[in-house]
Amino acid sequence: MTDAQWEVFSYQGVIAAAVLYFLAMLAYFVELASLRTATKEAELATVADRPAGASSAAGAAHPGDDPAEPSRRTQVAGRLGLVLTVFAVVVHLVALVARGLAADPNRVPWGNMYEFTISGTFVVALIFVLTAVRLDVEWLGPLVSTFVVAALMAAFLGLDDAVLPLPDALNSPWLVIHVVSAVISTGAFTIGALLSGLYLVKERSTATTGYLARVPEPKVLDRLSYRMHAFGFPVWTFAVLITGPIWAHQAWGAYWNWDPKEVWAFITWVVYAAYLHARATAGWRGRNAAVLALVGVATLWFNFIGINFFSSSSQHSYAEGARPERSVVLRLAGPVEATQEVGVVVGSDHPRA
């Protein structure tokens, strides 16, 4: 196949994956809906039984009526959601590989925001599927599939960018390692944040029916969230505090520049360090820790999306061609006024951390 064909193929792959995720999302919603009606019916049944003199305990004795035990239809829908997600992940992976093959020379698919988003969502879905194999986290399905569908749509509508060869500064094996680890930890933190968000909602909820009833108790959510963060944090450390500086040193001549992307990667790191401390501090466990996890993910995504619009001086910006690339500022000899400094460019645009 030619590069152009690969590119089209990759787009088709992403669309196909998005459709599959969407179907998975529908399946999950069907599951939720039948969960809701099933539990309603069970409630009604219990209520109806009562005047007849049957105790509610007797009502619950019918296996089909037990709100804790989902009906077959519900189970099938949930299974279907997971199976569809698995298919979607496979197609998604193929689309990612195709994207890399579409570039000349072939490269890793992390050259711009579009590519980073399709990679990041892939990791989120993959982590979900891998976790679902080991633990009962199917209840996370509706959230994950909705998130992935939304992010893919945004990537398609807002971030699409042509396949381009990487600028010189990005041609480094460190890029691969750096971005892979950044993408993986972003995926883990994102799922961790979904769990912490659920924790906060569930903690206040007294719902006995519907989705929240399906979600396990807060303690379990908190622990799962912790495990996601405990996995993500070392990977993030590796990405932003080891490979990032090594690469920055090679490409820009200084391992740490306090460039806005670096500042926010550091902020994210510090917030997650605080999260880990919070979980070990009396009075900060639970609620406050969950809030910190949400703050952490907010800084993470702000760094990815927000900072590009906020600050023009980042060497990491994915200048989409419209914005002149960040220039390396020359400090001139002698008593020259700062205003007389002029930018000089070598590396043109650089990617995000």
Place this chain on the structure above:
Amino acid sequence: MTDLKPDLRQRPSDDRQATALPADLTARELGRWAWRQVTSMRTALVLLLLLALAAIPGSVIPQDNIDSLAVSQWRDNHPRLAPIWDRLDLFDVYGSVWFSAIYILLMISLVGCIIPRLFVYARALRAKPPRAPRHLSRLPESTSYTTDEAPDVVLARAARVVRARRFRVHHVEGEDAVAAERGHLREAGNLLFHLAVIVVLVGVAAGSLFGYKGGVILLNGDDYGFSNNLTQYDDFAPGALFDPDVMEPFSFSITDFDVDWLTEGSRAGMAREFVASLDYETEPGGETKSYDLKVNHPLTIGGTDVFLIGHGYAPVITIRDGEGEVAKSGPVVFLPTNAQTFESFGVVKAPFARPGQIGLEGAFYPTFSMGRDANGDLTMPSSIFGALGDPLISMSLWTGDLGLQDGSASSVYVLDKAGATQVTKANGQPFRMDLRPGESVTLPDDLGTVTFEGVQRWNKIQISRTPGKLVALAGVVLALLGLLGSLFVRPRRLWVRARRQDDGTTLVELGRLDRSSGGDPEDGAAELAEVVAALQDPTGPATTSSNKEEQS
């Protein structure tokens, strides 16, 4: 979950919590209380959050040492705020007093927290696993079964079984329970992580105190060379304790420079690959070596790194004055004003020209083109491509006092126009010259001639020496290793108690306590189940495990 007795629940890390201020205070108590606050987890947490918060302004407000051009623009746009920002160090957030205060406090807290924990850890290493709590069934993870075997037999096997599972076991003959513990590496990892944070900070501090970073614009060609001493730099930023004697005595020149321009696609015109061929000597008179200096491919000489960070054009210009003498000849560095098209700006000065000084100021276009507006009318001249397609310089002419003879230093990139006048044509329009390579122009007022001989290239080279960088790197790597231990090692205790019951059978109770933050009851239940299975199978794993024990 039933609340466990605090001594059981307590993790080594929990030993430092902020405490209430004691009621009646001696100075000593106050000091001790204050120290406890500073080294408490809660303080560490708050300081971490403060650090994150304090880092934000530096990403929004331009920073002096990162983008001083943006800072000066910001100053111009906000004349009233700028002095206030200055007083608050907001243009130098990461070097400011308040930012430093936060991380120094954090480091004090860290040291104050680590040292006692090191002692606690050393003691815990030697300590025996704690005795079994009275009610094992109250532990979050517990199980029990009955058997006909004698308690002694069960306990002896239990000791073997858990030892084979790499627990440290404590079993005193005559006691009704076996106590076991494993996962000390978690606390070790945690301590390693926090110590490594200090190592990183030391490494970073060494770099910024003893290191330096400098830049030089070097023309291509063997005629132009750089040797590593202070006078040769265009800009130089030393650390506070920098000693010039550490500068390695290397020298180099750029023999060739290559750019690979993208000619198609939506980023056509963007430059992609840059290679500067370098000839260098590590010391005067040493062997000459070659190196392809590229982005992502710096040259390391001793402890110094040489980076390629920029490039541009230097038109070669010859000025003959009114008396026919060569008043100026050679390449003049022009600085790019556009990163894509390399439209550049520069000045040429001939202060000793007679009858009048000559100053030229203007633009260089690597690929010249007249811009056109929507109606097709000509607008501004511009460059449409960064490579040398159709090079052209377009300059205006100044004469009078260019401020170069009073001895005061002045920049080679600016024309001091205070005492100069612009030369005009007969019709009063400013005189302009548009020259392509090889072309000359005769200046008005018998000032002389200007010839545009050709174009040279230059490279911006950055040279830096960052002494502690490997220390910092080693620190982060250690921190990461410690972190892995700290996050994934599960410290846990396990107890097995066997007691003869009234009916003659033996009740075996097992309890397990996971002391990590991520402890998962499911894993705990699995581990307990495995231990129970091993206990109930006197021929199976228990014997093999005792074999294992002998081997190890």
